[in-house]
Every structure is written in structure tokens, then in C-alpha cells.
Amino acid sequence: MLRARITFVAVTAVVAAILVTVVSAYRMVTPLIADQIDRGLADRVDTVLAILGTTSPLPVRPDMTEQLLTPDCTVTPLIPGRDPLPVSDADCAVARTGSGTAETDVVVGGKNYGVLTKARPGGGAVMVSQNYAEVNRVDSEFQWHATWVTALAVAVAALFSWFAIGRILRPIRRLADTSARITTTGDLTARLPDAGSGEVGDLTRSFNSMLAALRVSRAQQHRLVEDASHELRTPLTSVRGSAELLQRARGRLTPEDETKVLATLVQEAKALDALVGELVDLATDRHTTEPVSVLALPDLAEDCAQRFRRRSGRTITVIADDPAEVSARPQALARCVDNLLDNAIKYSPADIPVEIRVHGTRLSVRDHGPGIAPDDLQAVFDRFYRAEGTRSTPGSGLGLAIVHDIISTHGGTVSAVNHPDGGAEVGFQLPQSK
Missing domain, CATH: 3.30.565.10 (Histidine kinase-like ATPase, C-terminal domain)
Structure with missing residues (x-):
């Protein structure tokens, strides 16, 4: 069914466009979020380092965990009650040398964290982690919203395409129905209503012009057959009469009369031959x-x-x-x-x-x-x-x-x-x- 096939193509194009847009947007947003997390960890490390040299209390953030790392890689929590962060060799190297930074991802209590270790002036290091739960929630919500928005868009596109394409193809359906009816009945009087401008309108007008030409051609054929039968009747009647006369006479005609009858037969036969030739030219239009x-x-x-x-x-x-x-x-x-x-x-x-x-x-x-x-x-x-x-x-x-x-x-x-x-x-x- 042409309508279904065109609708499928239209919906496929819509789905492809939406997927390209969503994937492109996701790939553009993901680096921005990752960069924001990195900047947040760096800012938090700098804040902890600045506060450690003063008597001010460390502001508590529920999504972050902070701890000190001595040069001998001993861990000292800065927020009581928080699970200690696992320490890697890279973290120990930063604490031992008192320079550089180290970044890693760890799992604590079944949760994913991003960890930044930065050397502390005078020795040791500060480790700060941020829970990825919020980031994962935003990512999950983005995927969920993208999924149902895509599904809704596909449904709307399919519905709109189905009705719009049905309206566009309506003249073509009428054309197909009319062609089938003409094929079945041979009735050339049908005429399609004007379908406006555009290719479909041009096709409808061309079809109507073709029907008009066929009607004229059929009328000409009928007239040609009627006229030909009328014109053929006279020489055929003459040939038949002359032949019947020769048959009935059976040699009883005088030579002069027989010559006249035969001359009539030859003359009428020539006329028939010329007439048939001209009829063939008219009917076949071979010169085209x-x-x-x-x-x-x-x-x-x-x-x-x-x-x-x-x-x-x-x-x-x-x-x-x-x-x-x-x-x-x-x-x-x-x-x-x-x-x-x-x-x-x-x-x-x-x-x-x-x-x-x-x-x-x-x-x-x-x-x-x-x-x-x-x-x-x-x-x-x-x-x-x-x-x-x-x-x-x-x-x-x-x-x-x-x-x-x-x-x-x-x-x-x-x-x-x-x-x-x-x-x-x-x-x-x-x-x-x-």
C-alpha cells in the first residue's frame, strides 16, 4: 500500500532526525558535566587546604567526603562518620612527595565517587571525593525524557503523516479507481475533478486530456466504421450483382455484354482496392x-x-x-x-x-x-x-x-x-x- 510505505519512510526520517539530535546533544552535554565535576572537586580541594590552616570549621557537603593523607599514607577523616576513601599508590605518591595531583574513580558503599588528591604544603595531601549519584540521576532522567519525547514525536509524526499523505494521495486513488472502472466497463465518460496545482494536479489534468483524446478517437473510429460500411456497400453490391449475373447467364450473354460486366467487375474491384488502402492509411496512421x-x-x-x-x-x-x-x-x-x-x-x-x-x-x-x-x-x-x-x-x-x-x-x-x-x-x- 503506497500510503503505508510513504508514511513508514516519513516516520523513519523523523526518528533518524530525532536520534541524531539527541545523540549529538548528549555528546555535547556530557563533557560539560564532566568538566563541571572536575572544577567542583578542584574548588573543594582548594577550600579544604585553605581552611586547614585556620580555626574555621570545614563546611559539610552531603555529596562530598574529605580526608587527610599523611606522608606515610595514613588516613585521617575530616568529616566524622563518613566512610574512608580507598587510597591508591598514586595517592600515596602525592602525599609522600608533597607535590602534584591524582584523579581516580572509586566505589565506596556501593556508590561511585570521583576522587581528587592534591598535595598539601608542608607534606601530606588532601583527598576529596564527590558522589556521582546526582550526575547519574540527571543522566537517567535525560535518557528517560529523551525516550518518551522521541516516542511521542514518532506517534505524532506517524499520525500526521498518515492523514497528510492520505489527503495528498486522494487524487491518485481516484485516478486508480477511475482507471480500474474504465478497464472493467470501457466507459470513457468519467472525468476526475481538478486536483489543483503541483505534480498531482498535472497528472490529473493529463489523465483527463488522455480520456478526452480517447473519447474523440473512439468517436472517430465509430464514425469511420459507419462511413466505411456505407461506402463499401455500393461497390460490393455492384460486384455481387455482376457476379450473380455471370453465374445466372452461364455463357448465354453476348460477348459485348459479357465484356461490359467483366469491365464493371474490374472497375469496382479497383475501386474497392483503392478504398481499402485509404481506409488502412486512416485507421493505422502508419506515417506517425x-x-x-x-x-x-x-x-x-x-x-x-x-x-x-x-x-x-x-x-x-x-x-x-x-x-x-x-x-x-x-x-x-x-x-x-x-x-x-x-x-x-x-x-x-x-x-x-x-x-x-x-x-x-x-x-x-x-x-x-x-x-x-x-x-x-x-x-x-x-x-x-x-x-x-x-x-x-x-x-x-x-x-x-x-x-x-x-x-x-x-x-x-x-x-x-x-x-x-x-x-x-x-x-x-x-x-x-x-
């Missing part, structure tokens, strides 16, 4: 996998024109005016020019040239046919659309639709206008290459 390169439109136009000159024997001229380079998929763009040329040749008289014009990043093909009705200028790029006056001519109504789809994927626009001197001018414009 082609790499993009920088192209010169006049060169592309000349290549396409040369190919159509050989194929059709028609005169095709290319006119370039201040051309600019574009970034596009070469084969896809060539398909667009081919479709425009095929369309222009179909509607232009055989003895009049077809013109390809390139101006900047715009390419257009002009024919000298009857032109396009004003009401049809915007519709000629729709799939399977055929104007009223062109339905008797060969074609499926998909050529310009393919041009529209390819140019749209390149970020360009298509246009169709009637030329003032007659004929139609159909073309596209692409963004200039950077």
Missing part, C-alpha cells in the same frame, strides 16, 4: 512512426510532380516563391502532395497544366476544373465527403481527409479556395522549421 526531418518544399513538390508526369503524362509545373524549410515526415508529406495532385488531375482538363505553388511554408495545388461550390469548401476535407457534382467521378472521398489528418499531426492547417481565374486551389501550410 516515420522520423521527422527538415524538408525543402520545392524539392518535395518537384519529386511528386515528376512521378505524376511519368504516371499520367500530364504537364505539371512547380512555382516556388520565397520558400522556407519545414520539419515533417517526408513520406507522409509526399502522400499529401500526391493526393492533392491526384485530385487536381482528376478535375482538370487534360490539355491544361496543373500548378504546384510554394510560398514560404505553404504548398497548394491548382487545377483548372469547375471549382468547388462555396458550401463545400470546408467540407471537402471530411471523410467520405463528395460534392454533388463529383459523385460520378472515381474516388472514395478519403484523399483530402488523409491530407487533413497528416497535416494536423504536423501542427499545420489545410485550406481550399476557388481561384479568381477559375479552378480550385487546395493546399496546406506548416510551421517553419526552427
Whole structure:
């Protein structure tokens, strides 16, 4: 579960930060306390040495024990009733030489003491000890307080992280639930509410955009299937009728009638082949996998024109005016020019040239046919659309639709206008290459 894993990571980070802080503080405070104890012992030794030379009584401290050490290492308690401090060789050496100091830790009556031995002017030494009980109590309380404060902080951090992360991940949970529902039901009408700014908000908006694109794609697929079935029905009906006629006649047709029926079959088969090919292009969009390169439109136009000159024997001229380079998929763009040329040749008289014009990043093909009705200028790029006056001519109504789809994927626009001197001018414009 993502929420639990992120909460665990957050709490682990909090615990690590607290432990580093506590350990660092403990290591910084411990030397200070030890230094304070050393200074307290030194001050007490100096006080005892100063008082021993006077008649003033020695102030009693319950946490300290004082005793005299003669040069021969004999112990004389300074506070009656206190247990004597154990004497080490180092202490005896200080008393015997009458110079220097000695520090050690001892255990008296089951309690830990810090002992400082300092030489006494004139011989001997003074030994002063301090009970570590208070220091141990402070250390124990520090550890105890650090433990429960850490535990409380961890609990608060875990609770806060759980709810905060749950709130942050709520849009992602909605996204996961919506994805699961779409996978199960296939319903693309779902839409996630806006999750605000930030990465999660961007993810939500991207998901909604993806759903919108899928809805459009599905609608286009449905429309394509419906239109394709409608367009396929006519040539299939003609092929079926011609085939049934040949089957029923069984050689009884005259050679002329049989030739007409066979010609119809061949013509309709060619129409079906062209229609199926264009449908495959529309459905698969195979040109989108082609790499993009920088192209010169006049060169592309000349290549396409040369190919159509050989194929059709028609005169095709290319006119370039201040051309600019574009970034596009070469084969896809060539398909667009081919479709425009095929369309222009179909509607232009055989003895009049077809013109390809390139101006900047715009390419257009002009024919000298009857032109396009004003009401049809915007519709000629729709799939399977055929104007009223062109339905008797060969074609499926998909050529310009393919041009529209390819140019749209390149970020360009298509246009169709009637030329003032007659004929139609159909073309596209692409963004200039950077």
C-alpha cells in the first residue's frame, strides 16, 4: 500500500532526525558535566587546604567526603562518620612527595565517587571525593525524557503523516479507481475533478486530456466504421450483382455484354482496392512512426510532380516563391502532395497544366476544373465527403481527409479556395522549421 510505505519512510526520517539530535546533544552535554565535576572537586580541594590552616570549621557537603593523607599514607577523616576513601599508590605518591595531583574513580558503599588528591604544603595531601549519584540521576532522567519525547514525536509524526499523505494521495486513488472502472466497463465518460496545482494536479489534468483524446478517437473510429460500411456497400453490391449475373447467364450473354460486366467487375474491384488502402492509411496512421526531418518544399513538390508526369503524362509545373524549410515526415508529406495532385488531375482538363505553388511554408495545388461550390469548401476535407457534382467521378472521398489528418499531426492547417481565374486551389501550410 503506497500510503503505508510513504508514511513508514516519513516516520523513519523523523526518528533518524530525532536520534541524531539527541545523540549529538548528549555528546555535547556530557563533557560539560564532566568538566563541571572536575572544577567542583578542584574548588573543594582548594577550600579544604585553605581552611586547614585556620580555626574555621570545614563546611559539610552531603555529596562530598574529605580526608587527610599523611606522608606515610595514613588516613585521617575530616568529616566524622563518613566512610574512608580507598587510597591508591598514586595517592600515596602525592602525599609522600608533597607535590602534584591524582584523579581516580572509586566505589565506596556501593556508590561511585570521583576522587581528587592534591598535595598539601608542608607534606601530606588532601583527598576529596564527590558522589556521582546526582550526575547519574540527571543522566537517567535525560535518557528517560529523551525516550518518551522521541516516542511521542514518532506517534505524532506517524499520525500526521498518515492523514497528510492520505489527503495528498486522494487524487491518485481516484485516478486508480477511475482507471480500474474504465478497464472493467470501457466507459470513457468519467472525468476526475481538478486536483489543483503541483505534480498531482498535472497528472490529473493529463489523465483527463488522455480520456478526452480517447473519447474523440473512439468517436472517430465509430464514425469511420459507419462511413466505411456505407461506402463499401455500393461497390460490393455492384460486384455481387455482376457476379450473380455471370453465374445466372452461364455463357448465354453476348460477348459485348459479357465484356461490359467483366469491365464493371474490374472497375469496382479497383475501386474497392483503392478504398481499402485509404481506409488502412486512416485507421493505422502508419506515417506517425516515420522520423521527422527538415524538408525543402520545392524539392518535395518537384519529386511528386515528376512521378505524376511519368504516371499520367500530364504537364505539371512547380512555382516556388520565397520558400522556407519545414520539419515533417517526408513520406507522409509526399502522400499529401500526391493526393492533392491526384485530385487536381482528376478535375482538370487534360490539355491544361496543373500548378504546384510554394510560398514560404505553404504548398497548394491548382487545377483548372469547375471549382468547388462555396458550401463545400470546408467540407471537402471530411471523410467520405463528395460534392454533388463529383459523385460520378472515381474516388472514395478519403484523399483530402488523409491530407487533413497528416497535416494536423504536423501542427499545420489545410485550406481550399476557388481561384479568381477559375479552378480550385487546395493546399496546406506548416510551421517553419526552427
